[in-house]
Amino acid sequence: MEEQFVNLPTQELIENLIEEKQFDQLRQLLTNTHPADIADLLDELDPEHALVTFSLLPIEAASEVLDETGSLVRQQLVEQVDDEKLADLLDELPMDDAAEFLQDLPDTISDRLIDLMEPEEAEEVRELLRYEEETAGRLMTRDVAALRRHWTVAETLEYLRSLEDAETLHYLYVVDRNDALIGVVPLRKLILSKADATIESIMARDIVAVPVTIDQEDLADMVSRYDYYAIPIVDHQNRLLGVVTVDDVLDVIEEEVTEDIQRLGGSEPLDQPYFAVSVLQIIRKRIGWLLLLFVASTLSGEVIRLFQHELDVVVALGFFITLITGTGGNAGSQTVATIIRAITLDEVRLSNLGAAWRREVSVGLILGLVMGAVGIARALLWHTGFDVALVVALTLPIVVVWSTTVATVIPVVADRFKIDPTVISGPMIATIVDASGLLIYFLLAKMILDVI
Amino acid sequence: MEEQFVNLPTQELIENLIEEKQFDQLRQLLTNTHPADIADLLDELDPEHALVTFSLLPIEAASEVLDETGSLVRQQLVEQVDDEKLADLLDELPMDDAAEFLQDLPDTISDRLIDLMEPEEAEEVRELLRYEEETAGRLMTRDVAALRRHWTVAETLEYLRSLEDAETLHYLYVVDRNDALIGVVPLRKLILSKADATIESIMARDIVAVPVTIDQEDLADMVSRYDYYAIPIVDHQNRLLGVVTVDDVLDVIEEEVTEDIQRLGGSEPLDQPYFAVSVLQIIRKRIGWLLLLFVASTLSGEVIRLFQHELDVVVALGFFITLITGTGGNAGSQTVATIIRAITLDEVRLSNLGAAWRREVSVGLILGLVMGAVGIARALLWHTGFDVALVVALTLPIVVVWSTTVATVIPVVADRFKIDPTVISGPMIATIVDASGLLIYFLLAKMILDVI
Numbered sequence: 001m002e003e004q005f006v007n008l009p010t011q012e013l014i015e016n017l018i019e020e021k022q023f024d025q026l027r028q029l030l031t032n033t034h035p036a037d038i039a040d041l042l043d044e045l046d047p048e049h050a051l052v053t054f055s056l057l058p059i060e061a062a063s064e065v066l067d068e069t070g071s072l073v074r075q076q077l078v079e080q081v082d083d084e085k086l087a088d089l090l091d092e093l094p095m096d097d098a099a100e101f102l103q104d105l106p107d108t109i110s111d112r113l114i115d116l117m118e119p120e121e122a123e124e125v126r127e128l129l130r131y132e133e134e135t136a137g138r139l140m141t142r143d144v145a146a147l148r149r150h151w152t153v154a155e156t157l158e159y160l161r162s163l164e165d166a167e168t169l170h171y172l173y174v175v176d177r178n179d180a181l182i183g184v185v186p187l188r189k190l191i192l193s194k195a196d197a198t199i200e201s202i203m204a205r206d207i208v209a210v211p212v213t214i215d216q217e218d219l220a221d222m223v224s225r226y227d228y229y230a231i232p233i234v235d236h237q238n239r240l241l242g243v244v245t246v247d248d249v250l251d252v253i254e255e256e257v258t259e260d261i262q263r264l265g266g267s268e269p270l271d272q273p274y275f276a277v278s279v280l281q282i283i284r285k286r287i288g289w290l291l292l293l294f295v296a297s298t299l300s301g302e303v304i305r306l307f308q309h310e311l312d313v314v315v316a317l318g319f320f321i322t323l324i325t326g327t328g329g330n331a332g333s334q335t336v337a338t339i340i341r342a343i344t345l346d347e348v349r350l351s352n353l354g355a356a357w358r359r360e361v362s363v364g365l366i367l368g369l370v371m372g373a374v375g376i377a378r379a380l381l382w383h384t385g386f387d388v389a390l391v392v393a394l395t396l397p398i399v400v401v402w403s404t405t406v407a408t409v410i411p412v413v414a415d416r417f418k419i420d421p422t423v424i425s426g427p428m429i430a431t432i433v434d435a436s437g438l439l440i441y442f443l444l445a446k447m448i449l450d451v452i
Numbered sequence: 453m454e455e456q457f458v459n460l461p462t463q464e465l466i467e468n469l470i471e472e473k474q475f476d477q478l479r480q481l482l483t484n485t486h487p488a489d490i491a492d493l494l495d496e497l498d499p500e501h502a503l504v505t506f507s508l509l510p511i512e513a514a515s516e517v518l519d520e521t522g523s524l525v526r527q528q529l530v531e532q533v534d535d536e537k538l539a540d541l542l543d544e545l546p547m548d549d550a551a552e553f554l555q556d557l558p559d560t561i562s563d564r565l566i567d568l569m570e571p572e573e574a575e576e577v578r579e580l581l582r583y584e585e586e587t588a589g590r591l592m593t594r595d596v597a598a599l600r601r602h603w604t605v606a607e608t609l610e611y612l613r614s615l616e617d618a619e620t621l622h623y624l625y626v627v628d629r630n631d632a633l634i635g636v637v638p639l640r641k642l643i644l645s646k647a648d649a650t651i652e653s654i655m656a657r658d659i660v661a662v663p664v665t666i667d668q669e670d671l672a673d674m675v676s677r678y679d680y681y682a683i684p685i686v687d688h689q690n691r692l693l694g695v696v697t698v699d700d701v702l703d704v705i706e707e708e709v710t711e712d713i714q715r716l717g718g719s720e721p722l723d724q725p726y727f728a729v730s731v732l733q734i735i736r737k738r739i740g741w742l743l744l745l746f747v748a749s750t751l752s753g754e755v756i757r758l759f760q761h762e763l764d765v766v767v768a769l770g771f772f773i774t775l776i777t778g779t780g781g782n783a784g785s786q787t788v789a790t791i792i793r794a795i796t797l798d799e800v801r802l803s804n805l806g807a808a809w810r811r812e813v814s815v816g817l818i819l820g821l822v823m824g825a826v827g828i829a830r831a832l833l834w835h836t837g838f839d840v841a842l843v844v845a846l847t848l849p850i851v852v853v854w855s856t857t858v859a860t861v862i863p864v865v866a867d868r869f870k871i872d873p874t875v876i877s878g879p880m881i882a883t884i885v886d887a888s889g890l891l892i893y894f895l896l897a898k899m900i901l902d903v904i
Contacts, residue, residue: 191639227702261789262786264716266789267786274800283815291823294823297774300778302771308767318760322752323746326777333878333879341726430778438774
């Protein structure tokens with residue numbers, strides 16, 4: 001079956017076909033390629049080749065590619081492709097995807113495009129755009145079948161055949177005369193029931209619905225936690241507005257995970273595929289944190305300056321500076337990754353912070369003692385004398401316990417105050433621990449070595 | 453609609469109800485709680501309370517809870533609940549979940565439990581366990597409807613009604629007389645077709661199937677990339693073996709993301725919820741990398757030792773040690789998080805490493821120049837003299853470019869050699885950059901300050 005994984009066309013192949021003007025062959029090639037893969041290729045091609053490739057796509061493929069491609073290519077397409085064609089492509093898309101595309105454009109351009117769309121689609125997109133970004137309202141499909149409780153199975157099947165395209169048919173929702181959601185019938189239940197059974201007799205009444213204003217991340221958590229395929233979206237009067245399906249949620253999860261990982265690494269997340277953002281955008285995402293941490297790490301320089309005298313007298317103390325800051329930073333980085341993931345999965349929160357902290361301190365203490373033992377060995381190998389070895393051996397467990405504590409407490413408290421805990425990155429913990437760890441180190445050295 | 457989010461029972465509430473022997477009330481409470489939430493509660497309760505709570509669950513809920521709970525609780529349940537009951541619970545589960553549960557147990561126990569299961573379920577579980585862990589074979593459900601091409605729509609509906617429970621009915625697969633997969637009919641297409649149409653006339657023939665041996669991570673990538681709800685699994689002769697659905701894939705994605713984040717933080721991943729692993733297990737996951745990095749960071753100590761003479765002569769050089777290692781580490785950590793995520797999403801690979809590297813170097817150069825400017829300011833504020841300020845200003849751009857390079861190249865090359873790139877963690881890059889960054893710093897100092 002491995003043959004089913006078609007070899008994807010490479011960037012070079014496409015460039016060659018365009019240079020040699022073999023457009024028919026390229027068109028053929030693109031027909032056999034999934035739009036998601038074509039979108040990735042466009043992100044890698046240079047603007048001119050990307051535009052030619054895009055222009056060769058049939059309309060359905062083009063609209064899907066438009067939906068999946070990154071911001072750099074989108075921007076080019078919006079600039080180069082004429083508005084009529086863009087509006088046609090948007091008409092082809094599910095309206096939630098069209099809204100997502102339009103929201104990133106300047107208002108003047110998006111208004112112009114919406115005016116060029118089919119009246120019905122234009123109206124729907126305008127309604128979707130009234131909901132806030134990153135809420136269920138923006139993710140949902142409004143093409144959803146709504147049944148009435150007194151219908152029979154046969155009548156319902158008739159109704160379903162009359163629908164042009166309701167995106168989700170796995171679950172059929174039942175509403176009352178005010179459009180309020182009162183039940184759900186899984187499609188399989190419907191086809192397994194007798195033709196004259198009423199909807200009321202086969203529907204399930206305990207149905208989970210979410211308000212249209214719910215944050216997309218909370219929605220994604222619910223879907224993945226409870227294994228839903230689709231979840232109905234309602235307004236504050238429980239009226240059925242639409243449905244969010246698991247494939248929309250997968251995209252949200254991927255997006256949120258990408259954000260989390262980049263924040264944990266200490267930068268603002270790129271909200272686009274890697275090659276779809278400009279160098280300048282990458283710099284903008286990183287410079288803030290880097291500067292902040294830079295300024296913060298001058299604190300460690302201050303500590304070293306403060307203990308200049310001790311360093312002069314006991315030169316060997318200097319050899320361990322990076323060992324101590326490094327170990328504190330590494331232990332903190334390990335902890336913060338674990339804790340932040342546990343917060344995201346709602347396993348750790350303020351109410352059980354005590355329990356989490358006790359575990360991390362136990363872990364930190366044992367790890368620190370092992371590090372301390374290795375530290376003594378290293379110190380003695382450097383012939384530093386036993387007193388310096390002792391300082392190092394005592395410092396390491398304290399620094400490791402301290403850094404696991406910082407890495408446990410700060411994210412949980414941030415989460416409690418509605419600050420996204422992932423802004424507490426590994427580098428941030430490392431920087432905090434650098435200065436404080438050195439302070440502990442030099443104070444211990446002062447006590448033990450009795451340097452005046 | 454916010455009322456629909458039922459308040460979850462707290463750990464304290466459950467403990468109180470058990471202490472006061474209000475079992476009926478607790479049973480009632482648990483009936484209204486989702487098994488996924490009960491499983492989390494069991495992870496937090498102490499063993500005795502967890503066991504009592506578990507024993508109050510009706511059989512379907514108990515089997516789902518057994519499936520969702522973490523390893524510590526599972527271990528207790530396996531020890532405390534008698535085998536007959538456990539086998540009954542396993543009979544209730546979808547067989548892919550039962551297999552997942554059994555694979556973590558010692559062979560003697562799992563064999564004993566399988567022998568106690570219903571013969572049909574036992575046979576199915578044994579077959580699933582023959583597939584390798586973390587492959588499609590372990591994730592798939594074998595309860596899948598298989599149609600024949602000459603059937604009519606009416607006959608097919610009859611057949612579907614006769615099935616006891618095929619987990620996935622969204623897509624109906626069509627096989628030939630050798631069970632080879634030849635087509636697919638979406639359920640909605642079936643109900644929208646005329647009763648006397650043949651399956652052959654309505655089925656789609658271009659169907660994507662994957663081999664049973666495919667790695668679960670690759671499978672998850674396909675499902676999320678192409679927005680599939682379900683994907684059929686076949687053997688090497690294209691015979692239909694089962695189907696993997698998007699909810700199984702969501703679990704895989706969550707598991708893989710958790711692993712990635714923890715590895716990036718510099719520790720081996722915990723493959724269980726946070727409170728479901730023992731302190732000893734956490735230590736075991738972290739100690740290896742911590743020790744390795746500890747030993748590696750003694751290298752920076754060696755560099756400091758090597759340039760002891762320069763440090764003695766120009767004391768101010770010492771103030772910038774942590775600033776330089778910190779900035780290099782932070783820049784590297786930002787880059788490695790971005791690049792590793794891009795590798796996971798297949799945006800960056802060996803073939804476009806050059807392009808990625810050019811971007812990262814441009815980014816690093818500009819970031820480094822900004823850092824250098826700030827570094828000069830800081831140095832002059834510390835009254836270090838212009839020569840030291842110059843050394844710092846020159847070192848920072850070089851170190852930042854160097855660390856972004858290391859953080860770009862190593863993960864891509866690791867990936868090429870089939871090493872999971874996420875083992876290249878932020879702390880690892882920071883440690884590599886620490887020693888080499890200091891070397892650059894001191895060498896520049898030596899040249900510029902002309903210290904002999």
